[in-house]
Amino acid sequence: MLSDQEFKTSFRKLLTETHIVNGYGSPQELKALVLINPEVKIWLSKLSPKTHRGYIDGFLFFLRCIDIDNPSSLLDLKGYEDIKARFFPAEQLLDYWILIAKEKKVPAYRIKKVVDAVRSFFMHSRVELHKVSFTYKPKDKPALSREDLLHFRDNMTAHGRRIFDFLLSVPLRDGQFSICKHCGKDFNP
DSSP: OOOHHHHHHHHHHHHHHOOOOSSSOOOHHHHHHHHTSHHHHHHHHTSOHHHHHHHHHHHHHHHHHTTOOOHHHHHHHGGGOBTTTTBOHHHHHHHHHHHHHHHTTOOHHHHHHHHHHHHHHHHTTTOOOOOOOOOOOOOOOOOOOHHHHHHHHHTSOHHHHHHHHHHHHSOOOTTSSBOOTTTOOSOBO
């Protein structure tokens, strides 16, 4: 196993060499090599036979774009993730590939097909990809003046004015509603 510094250096190289290959099809040699991989066999055994072809085509296209011919190498990326440092190499590789694919004007349906195949491969290999979410804290907004509120109310329908008046008359304590520390959404009591 590589040290963290060696891995990060080789991972940066992998990212810089990621590209979009011409043609969606894959050579038969690569397909045969990938299909005999034990992780791929396990993955395909858990899927409906109707989805095999679409997933294999998308997965092979992704492998060709990142210049990897051994799917086990993809799973090895999960061993180097560091939650505290927010370093998720498998997710970062897929996100970077999506960015390049959009820049190269790869059709959206093809990008979705590839992403679905890669996520499915990881999910059925017991090392599911994380959705890294950043917490969002909105900036404090200045309070509206009374004139702004009256102007806003005057431009509403009669039904909207009644709801607006009701909401203004409801007593709320400062700090009663806050941002949820888990999901980052507003107004979570």
